[in-house]
Amino acid sequence: MNHHLPPGQERLFAARHHQDPFVWSHAPRRHTVLKGVQRCFPRPFMDNLRPPQFRAPDEPSSLVGGLRIGTRDVAPPYWPPLPLAPPTLHPPPIGALPTAMAHDEESDCFMLGEKLSKKPKRIRTRVDAGEPRNSYSAFSSLPNLCGVSVNAVRPGSAPNLFSASQSFCGLPFVNYFNPPPTAGSRGMLSELFGAHTKPVAPCPPEDTVATMGVLDKVTSSNVHSADAVNSVIRGPEADNVLLREILQGRKREILTMEEIEAARSLHNNNNSYKGAAEPVETSNEDTNAAREESVTAEDPRCESEVEETMSQNSPRTDSPEPRKRLENIVSVIRSSPTPNTTVNGCKKRKLYLPQQHEARNSYDSQTEEGEAAAEPDNKTRRLEEDEQVESRAPESGEEGGLQIDLSVRRRSPETQRAPSPKPPTSTSSSDSNDASSYLLDYAQRLLRTQEARQRENDLKNSDLTEKLQLLRNLNLNSQVTDLEGLADVLKTEITASLAVIIDTIVNKYVQQRKLLTKQAEVAAEQLNRDIASQLMEGSRSPRSHKMLDRTPPNMPRLNGMPAPNGPLNLSPYPGSENSLNNLNLPHLRPPMYKPPHFFQGSLPPMGGMIPSGQTSPYGGMEPEQDEALPLVVTPKKKRHKVTDSRLTPRTVGRLLEDFPRYGGPLPGMMGPASPRSSPPPPPMSHHPHHRPSSFPQPPPLLPVSLPTSVAIPNPSLHESNLLYPGYYSTHRPSSPLDGRRDESPAGPPPPHHHPLLHPALLAASSPDTFSRFLHGADHDRASDCSPADPHYDGVQPTSSTLTPMHLRKAKLMFFFVRYPSSSVLKTYFPDIKFNKNNTAQLVKWFSNFREFYYIQMEKYARQSLSEGIKNADDISVTFESEIIRALNLHYNRNNHLEQIPEHFRYVVEQTLREFFKAIQEQKDQEQSWKKAIYKIIARLDEQVPEYFKSPTFLEQLE
DNA sequence: ACTTCACCTG
DNA sequence: CAGGTGAAGT
Numbered sequence A: 001m002n003h004h005l006p007p008g009q010e011r012l013f014a015a016r017h018h019q020d021p022f023v024w025s026h027a028p029r030r031h032t033v034l035k036g037v038q039r040c041f042p043r044p045f046m047d048n049l050r051p052p053q054f055r056a057p058d059e060p061s062s063l064v065g066g067l068r069i070g071t072r073d074v075a076p077p078y079w080p081p082l083p084l085a086p087p088t089l090h091p092p093p094i095g096a097l098p099t100a101m102a103h104d105e106e107s108d109c110f111m112l113g114e115k116l117s118k119k120p121k122r123i124r125t126r127v128d129a130g131e132p133r134n135s136y137s138a139f140s141s142l143p144n145l146c147g148v149s150v151n152a153v154r155p156g157s158a159p160n161l162f163s164a165s166q167s168f169c170g171l172p173f174v175n176y177f178n179p180p181p182t183a184g185s186r187g188m189l190s191e192l193f194g195a196h197t198k199p200v201a202p203c204p205p206e207d208t209v210a211t212m213g214v215l216d217k218v219t220s221s222n223v224h225s226a227d228a229v230n231s232v233i234r235g236p237e238a239d240n241v242l243l244r245e246i247l248q249g250r251k252r253e254i255l256t257m258e259e260i261e262a263a264r265s266l267h268n269n270n271n272s273y274k275g276a277a278e279p280v281e282t283s284n285e286d287t288n289a290a291r292e293e294s295v296t297a298e299d300p301r302c303e304s305e306v307e308e309t310m311s312q313n314s315p316r317t318d319s320p321e322p323r324k325r326l327e328n329i330v331s332v333i334r335s336s337p338t339p340n341t342t343v344n345g346c347k348k349r350k351l352y353l354p355q356q357h358e359a360r361n362s363y364d365s366q367t368e369e370g371e372a373a374a375e376p377d378n379k380t381r382r383l384e385e386d387e388q389v390e391s392r393a394p395e396s397g398e399e400g401g402l403q404i405d406l407s408v409r410r411r412s413p414e415t416q417r418a419p420s421p422k423p424p425t426s427t428s429s430s431d432s433n434d435a436s437s438y439l440l441d442y443a444q445r446l447l448r449t450q451e452a453r454q455r456e457n458d459l460k461n462s463d464l465t466e467k468l469q470l471l472r473n474l475n476l477n478s479q480v481t482d483l484e485g486l487a488d489v490l491k492t493e494i495t496a497s498l499a500v501i502i503d504t505i506v507n508k509y510v511q512q513r514k515l516l517t518k519q520a521e522v523a524a525e526q527l528n529r530d531i532a533s534q535l536m537e538g539s540r541s542p543r544s545h546k547m548l549d550r551t552p553p554n555m556p557r558l559n560g561m562p563a564p565n566g567p568l569n570l571s572p573y574p575g576s577e578n579s580l581n582n583l584n585l586p587h588l589r590p591p592m593y594k595p596p597h598f599f600q601g602s603l604p605p606m607g608g609m610i611p612s613g614q615t616s617p618y619g620g621m622e623p624e625q626d627e628a629l630p631l632v633v634t635p636k637k638k639r640h641k642v643t644d645s646r647l648t649p650r651t652v653g654r655l656l657e658d659f660p661r662y663g664g665p666l667p668g669m670m671g672p673a674s675p676r677s678s679p680p681p682p683p684m685s686h687h688p689h690h691r692p693s694s695f696p697q698p699p700p701l702l703p704v705s706l707p708t709s710v711a712i713p714n715p716s717l718h719e720s721n722l723l724y725p726g727y728y729s730t731h732r733p734s735s736p737l738d739g740r741r742d743e744s745p746a747g748p749p750p751p752h753h754h755p756l757l758h759p760a761l762l763a764a765s766s767p768d769t770f771s772r773f774l775h776g777a778d779h780d781r782a783s784d785c786s787p788a789d790p791h792y793d794g795v796q797p798t799s800s801t802l803t804p805m806h807l808r809k810a811k812l813m814f815f816f817v818r819y820p821s822s823s824v825l826k827t828y829f830p831d832i833k834f835n836k837n838n839t840a841q842l843v844k845w846f847s848n849f850r851e852f853y854y855i856q857m858e859k860y861a862r863q864s865l866s867e868g869i870k871n872a873d874d875i876s877v878t879f880e881s882e883i884i885r886a887l888n889l890h891y892n893r894n895n896h897l898e899q900i901p902e903h904f905r906y907v908v909e910q911t912l913r914e915f916f917k918a919i920q921e922q923k924d925q926e927q928s929w930k931k932a933i934y935k936i937i938a939r940l941d942e943q944v945p946e947y948f949k950s951p952t953f954l955e956q957l958e
Numbered sequence B: 001a002c003t004t005c006a007c008c009t010g
Numbered sequence C: 001c002a003g004g005t006g007a008a009g010t
Helices: A007-017 A035-040 A044-049 A061-074 A104-117 A160-169 A184-194 A210-220 A226-252 A257-277 A284-293 A295-303 A305-316 A320-335 A355-368 A372-391 A400-411 A413-417 A428-455 A458-477 A480-535 A541-546 A577-584 A649-663 A701-705 A719-723 A759-765 A767-783 A804-813 A822-828 A836-866 A882-891 A902-920 A929-938 A951-956
Strands: none
Touching (some): A804 A822, A804 A882, A836 A902, A836 A929, A882 A902
């Protein structure tokens, strides 16, 4: 019966499925009720999955949903007699925490507290890949202390942490002006982030001017001194100005020097003016009135927290002091969240990996607090940030957000020096002048610092220049009201322009990168070709064809790129990088290339490829805008190689960082790496229906999974071999030696070197990572050497911490294996020093993946049923199918796998059919009815491509 | 005793 | 995604 299964597998099923589902022993031990029912439904709780409508008519409803719950929640023993640990202490969901964990201390404290109050409990690690959608809603969920309305989103953001702790004390402004020497980074952070908002918190809700939020509140609140009021008002105001400057400066940097110079002189005048005018109190009424008029223009200005901080700090004390503090903060923060802190797995307090993200979020929220409309500004800002990172490549660290803060600061030294520019308190005209001149000045600075990058897009620049010129003129002459329009225009313009520019840059980078990769891969290919050819003795070329076609009749495919390419793809573009890429990383899409749509696979319109120096198709609307609009990513679809939507500044920084490095050597290499589109692969293999039974052969592996296995220079080389090394030598299903389930440390079949693994390649493609690995390896090797993966030389276990990247990788692996054994997992995570905990974690991940998977399957199966499908065979899954899409979104959100393996499609189809049949036959009313399906599905695992082991691969997921 | 898995919950 | 729990295997 289980003879098809490898030893481990067989055992698994023997253990799990041999039993008769109706066996009594399955009945929940604690169930003392409804014995009769139990007999029929030994595990009634399984019915929980079953929608009510599917319950047996006679089945006691109470049993269905309640039984399990009852036994669990009612059972007294669940709460140990720990007086200090009442059930209510259950940690609230992280997302629900009233205070956003803006920084480590916050969360740590919380965790610790909980830990102490409760019995030792494993701290929850969230190696959450960081689903973008996960709105760290804590921010937004915070009470709007001031009743600040929609527009004034500010109070809703992270700063509340601080405002809550400090503002409530009734000394709203005290701290604001003389921040007490708060201990630890927390205090400093709060100062940094909360400074601006502090005054807001205490404000009475009476405020009616939503848009004015801060100012009005400040004035309306019981402030003790007029000075304070003014200062408060001014702070933000000045900041706003600064922000705007930054935002606009971006654009301005394109201005010609002459313009800038001219503007500068003007600006200087204004500065002096402001300095003098500062002490002068103008009527608040006037100011407010003026502000109200320019509300929209102002709000966006509130975005820059950094500037705010700076401007607020600088006036009262010498700039060096606050600056130092800031730097300290950053450094502290930067060093703290090292995810790789090697601690014996469990014992160590796990780090909340998403931290970085959260930090970033807080930053963003800060930035965005002004208004929703500020979005374009944000983007712009992000772009700036990224560029900053880029420019500071050498020192790029790990903390994106904070780093950026710093960088921003550095970029504007003058800002610090000069007393925070006074907001135009006197007249509106001065306001506009002031602002514009300031902007110009800032632009100049920007220009200087980033002139280097100007190389790209001269055309655009000129274009921009013109527009800017216009805007500038307009700006100078305009009144306050004009500022509003100006701001909008600028925003729009900047956003658009920057997007283009960024795109260009990115494109260039991508190309260079590709070249590099290609180069390395070529070398690797050469090396491996021999090996591969040797390994793949049994020529399977015939085989690949045999399971072809069973094209889903009922589902016409637009892109229906069912099976991309057959084994031998005669690509017209032999030398194309595609072929190279595909050889090694068939599924992995080029770093920064975002395929039009994953479903499109290798469609002819490789237009998706980035034409050098071209801007991406702006028009095409991103079908999947569901993801939080990633920073830096231009509004277009092009995503940097980044995985998930959460493109972190760090990632970008890194990408950019690499750029210059490769710039030199690359050019000569492969010539222009103009991505070519491969012709639509002839519809080849569709999964063989009979496959499982007929031949023990592998799933229609390659044809399918190899999107562009085309253009393989050496026909003798079977892609499949590369991808599934050892497959032929030891086919899993038939061979007891199969590596997949093989419990022996040897694991998978003789792993020949995978192309990607060649040191040269590694080094070439990612020097940093590679060296990092090596270093780490050396470091760890001394103390503990994990036997996990003896195969790959360059890859040594460096950490026991699973990172989000590993999670992503695991998800991708799910396309190949649904039931990986722990040994397999270990094999495919050679960089992980496994221990019980992380092993369990990894296993758990897959468990979670399966859970999601099966839920989807059931859902769609029922849907099919409800749609009137009568025969399970009528169910056909294609790459365009909803389920596939859903699954892809879940496991391959960022399309790291350029193409979903055909076999996976097949598995899904089978699963769906099984579920369909089971439901159709009402088996879903039986207990454990899914087990049979699980069993079937478990057999459909295939070998995970070797390249998954490559550190390079992992890196790609970053 | 230890491990793995499914299910449920947050 | 992770924690917790029960069931079942080894």
